[in-house]
Every structure is written in C-alpha cells, then in structure tokens.
Amino acid sequence: MRALTLVADRQLELRDIPEPPAPQAGEVQVRVSAVALNHIDVWGYRGMAFAKRQYPLVVGAEASGEIAAVGSGVSGFRVGQPVVMYGALTCGTCRACREGRDNLCENVRGVLGFHVDGFAREMLNIPARLVIPVPDGVSSRDAACAPITFSTVEHMLFDNAKLEAGETILVHAGGSGIGTAAIQMAHALGCTVITTVGSDEKAERAKQLGADHVINYRKDRFATITRKLTAKKGVDVVFEHVGADTFNDSLLTLKRGGRLVTCGATSGPSITFNLMQLFQQQYRIIGSFGASMRNIADGLKKMQSGILPVIDSEMPLTDFGQGLARLADRNVFGKIIVHF
Numbered sequence: 033m034r035a036l037t038l039v040a041d042r043q044l045e046l047r048d049i050p051e052p053p054a055p056q057a058g059e060v061q062v063r064v065s066a067v068a069l070n071h072i073d074v075w076g077y078r079g080m081a082f083a084k085r086q087y088p089l090v091v092g093a094e095a096s097g098e099i100a101a102v103g104s105g106v107s108g109f110r111v112g113q114p115v116v117m118y119g120a121l122t123c124g125t126c127r128a129c130r131e132g133r134d135n136l137c138e139n140v141r142g143v144l145g146f147h148v149d150g151f152a153r154e155m156l157n158i159p160a161r162l163v164i165p166v167p168d169g170v171s172s173r174d175a176a177c178a179p180i181t182f183s184t185v186e187h188m189l190f191d192n193a194k195l196e197a198g199e200t201i202l203v204h205a206g207g208s209g210i211g212t213a214a215i216q217m218a219h220a221l222g223c224t225v226i227t228t229v230g231s232d233e234k235a236e237r238a239k240q241l242g243a244d245h246v247i248n249y250r251k252d253r254f255a256t257i258t259r260k261l262t263a264k265k266g267v268d269v270v271f272e273h274v275g276a277d278t279f280n281d282s283l284l285t286l287k288r289g290g291r292l293v294t295c296g297a298t299s300g301p302s303i304t305f306n307l308m309q310l311f312q313q314q315y316r317i318i319g320s321f322g323a324s325m326r327n328i329a330d331g332l333k334k335m336q337s338g339i340l341p342v343i344d345s346e347m348p349l350t351d352f353g354q355g356l357a358r359l360a361d362r363n364v365f366g367k368i369i370v371h372f
Contacts, residue, residue, distance in 0.1 A: 033048070033050075033051045033153060033155055034049075034153070034154055034349070034372065035047055035048075035049045035090045035149075035152060035154070036091055036152040036153070036349050036352055037049075037088035037089060037090050037091065038076065038077065038087060038088065038091050039087050039088045040087060041078060042079070044352060044353050045088070046350060047088065049090075049153065052157045054103070055102065055106075055157045056103050057103050057105045058103060058104075058105055058106060058160055059103040059158060059159055060102050060103060060106060060115075060157070060158060060160045060163055061099070061100040061101040061103075061156070062100060062115060062155065062156055062158060062163070063097050063099075063100040064097040064151055064152075064154060064155065064372065065095075065096050065097045065114075065172035066097075066172050066173050066369050067092040067094065067151055067176060067349070067352075067370045068095065068176040068180070068181065068209070068367050068369055069094075069352075069367070069368040069369075069370065070093055070180050070181070070209065071296065072143070072145070072146055072180070073092070073093055073359075075146070076089075076091065076093075076146045077091070085142075085146075085148070089145075089148075090145070090149035090151075090152055091145050091150050091352065092144070092151035092152030092153075093119050093143060093145035093150055093151065093180060094119060094145075094151070094177070094180040094181065096115070096116045096166065096172045096173075096176040096178075097114075097116075097151075097172070098112055098113060098115060098172075099111050099112060099113045102160075103160070106160045109160060113166075114166035114170075114175065115164060115165055116163075116176070117144075117151065117163055117179060118134065118162040118163070118164070118179060118328065119144045119145070119150075119180060120134070120135070120140050120142070120322065121141040121142055121143075121162075122137035122139075122162070123137055123138070123139035123140065123141075125139075126139055132325070134322075135187070135322035135323055135324055152352065152370070162325075164179075164325060164328050164329055164332065166178075166332060167332055168336070170336055173343065173346070174335050174340055174341050174343075175332065175335070177213075177367050178328050178331045178332050178335065180322075180323075181209045181341060182213055182327075182328070182331030183322075183323035183324070183327035184210050184295055184320070184327075185210050185214045185217055186217075186323060186327040186334075187320055187322070187327045188271060188293045188295055189214065189217060189218065189269075189271070189293070191320075192293045192318045193269045193271075193291045193293040194291070195221065195268075196221075197221050199223050199224070200224040200225075200267045201214075201218050201226070201270070202226045202227070202258055202269070202270045202271065202282070202285050203215055203218065203225060203226070203243070203271040204227070204271060204273060204274045204282070205229070205273065205274055206227030206228060206229045206234070206241075206243060206246065207229050207234040207364065207365040208273075208362075208364070208366075209341070209342075209366060209367045210295070211271075211273075212238075212367075213339075213341060214271050215238060216241055216242055216339050217334065217339060218271075220242070220334075224244050224245075225242060225244050225245075226243070226244065226245045226247065226258055226261060226267065227243045227245070228247045228248075228249045229246060229247070229249070230249060230250055231248065232248060234365055235248055237342075237365055241342065253281070255281035255284045255285050258285040259284070266285055266286045266287030267285050267287060269292075269293065270283075270292040270293070271293060272293065272295075272296075273295050273296035273297075273298065274297075275296060275297030275299040275301060275303075276297065276299050276300030276301065276302060277299035278299070279294075279303045279305070280303060283305060283309060283313075283315060286315055288313050289314045289316070290313075290316070291315075291316045291317075291318060292315060292316070292317050292318065293320050294318070294319060294320065295321060341366065341367050342365065344358075344367055345358075345368055346368075346369045346371060347368070347370055347371075348370065348371060348372075349370050349371065351370065355368040
C-alpha cells in the first residue's frame with residue numbers, strides 16, 4: 033500500500049509499504065479517506081519533534097476513514113462505518129484517561145505523524161478505544177477536520193475559556209483552520225466576534241462566517257481597534273494561538289477579569305510580560321493543548337448541525353509538501369485536505 037513518509041528533515045517520499053496484518057484483539061483496521069493538514073505537520077516536517085524519532089516516518093496527524101476490519105472483542109463498529117481517529121497513543125489506564133481527559137495522559141507514547149507513524153497511509157490498525165464514529169450526514173472531508181481542528185476549538189472555548197452567550201471574543205488568525213472554526217462556534221453561541229486577518233480578502237470571508245468586526249493586522253494595530261470597538265472595556269475572551277507577535281497586545285485587549293486561552297505559538301514561543309498587569313487586572317491565562325475524545329465527538333455533532341469546516345483547498349497526497357508550504361506561509365483560508 034502507499035504511504036507518505038518523511039525520510040529526513042524536509043524530505044518527503046511516497047513509498048510502497050506492506051499492508052497491515054489483520055487487527056488484533058481490541059483493534060480495528062481503518063482505511064484512510066482524507067488527511068487534514070495542521071501546523072504540527074509543518075513542525076514535524078522541519079524536524080521540530082522535541083523527542084527522538086526514527087525515519088522513515090509516516091506523516092499526517094489528522095484524518096478520517098472507514099472501518100476495514102474489526103478485531104476480536106470489539107463491539108460498536110462495523111465494516112464500512114465512517115470514523116475518525118484520536119491522534120495520540122494514550123495509555124487508556126491512567127487517572128486522566130479514565131476521567132476522559134485524554135490529552136493529559138500520563139503515559140502517552142507519542143503523537144501520530146509527529147513521533148510515530150501517522151495517518152498518511154492507505155490503511156492502519158489502531159486500538160478501537162481511540163476511534164470515534166462519524167455521525168450521519170458528515171462527509172469524510174469535513175470529518176477529517178474533527179480530530180484536531182474542531183476538537184481543539186471545543187476544548188479551548190468551552191472546557192477552558194468557558195465562553196458564554198453574549199460575551200465578546202477576539203479570535204486571532206481568523207483565516208486559519210481553528211480560527212475559522214472559532215468564529216463560527218462563537219457566532220452560533222450568540223457572541224460578538226472580533227477577529228484578525230492578514231488581508232482584505234480574508235476580511236470579507238471572515239465576515240461571511242459570522243465575524244462582527246474584522247481587523248487587518250497588517251494595516252492596523254489590533255489592540256487599539258479592539259479597545260475602540262469595546263468602548264475601552266475590552267473583550268471577555270481572547271482566542272490566542274499566534275504567540276510572541278500578538279501575546280502582549282492580546283493582554284491589552286482583555287477586560288478586567290478577562291480570559292486568554294492559548295494553544296499555539298506559531299510566531300515564537302518566548303515573551304516577556306508585565307506581572308503587575310496580570311494580577312492588577314485579574315487576567316486568567318489558560319494553556320490549552322490538544323483535546324479529549326469527547327471534544328472530537330462534540331465537534332462532529334456541530335458539523336452534523338451545520339457548522340462546517342472551511343475548506344481552503346483539496347489536493348492529492350503527492351502535493352502534501354506544497355500544502356505544508358502554503359500553510360507555513362499563511363497563504364490559506366481554512367483547511368487544506370489531501371486525498372489518496
């Protein structure tokens with residue numbers, strides 16, 4: 033079968049590899065349908081794995097597929113059933129796993145496509161406990177955006193920031209995969225949505241998604257505009273994932289007691305900020321990493337209800353590298369999907 037492999041830093045090859053054996057007890061075999069690209073793919077491609085790994089490594093951290101075979105002792109799945117897969121090899125037995133906080137697993141064995149072989153292959157075997165059924169009416173293309181994109185936003189907005197109807201939220205990088213999802217989810221909740229984008233074209237598209245106010249950060253300082261839009265009161269929540277370039281100004285946009293939730297640092301991981309500002313304004317800064325399987329299921333339900341991922345483009349697996357380049361250059365609006 034075919035698999036897209038990273039054979040060295042920044043070097044991808046489409047290879048023929050052996051098909052997986054029949055699934056063992058407790059496993060299912062999944063035929064992969066679509067792979068969605070994420071910044072974690074860019075980091076892995078550049079060698080930023082933060083842990084030892086072996087080449088060649090099958091890439092792809094987020095995907096959808098269908099059940100090809102079911103191992104003994106597995107119930108609730110049938111051949112041909114559409115599914116998505118959790119992207120981390122959690123232990124399933126530690127306290128965090130037992131409590132449904134999968135992203136805090138104490139014994140995780142790696143992230144697929146980053147530390148261990150990922151989803152950019154035609155078939156794979158995976159523990160059935162890491163597989164989530166796709167509800168009726170959700171396409172494989174859209175479902176591919178559930179395991180990381182929609183679930184990350186679910187975890188950030190609702191588990192961590194506790195976003196409520198009627199609040200005002202600043203969503204950074206409104207043209208990104210998680211940015212477009214956050215705009216839609218916050219709008220559907222009845223929030224006032226302010227977002228930042230890098231071009232006038234993206235601004236128009238963000239408005240169509242439900243953003244009430246759009247700031248082109250290349251033309252205007254987003255902190256100044258946001259303070260004006262909120263009559264200097266500030267926003268309730270900042271959805272932050274850009275990092276060093278935006279973090280301090282993001283704090284300036286918060287109202288007293290406001291919440292900043294962050295899941296990324298694409299512009300750099302290190303900052304210096306004012307601790308007096310932090311405690312005097314009683315900000316709450318919340319780190320958010322990954323998501324739980326419940327978050328994935330909740331994201332799929334939102335897709336079924338009509339909140340769909342924004343698809344920037346679709347391409348064959350052989351163009352995976354080109355997709356990564358576009359993603360790294362921020363030359364996207366929404367998600368890039370690759371197909372076999």
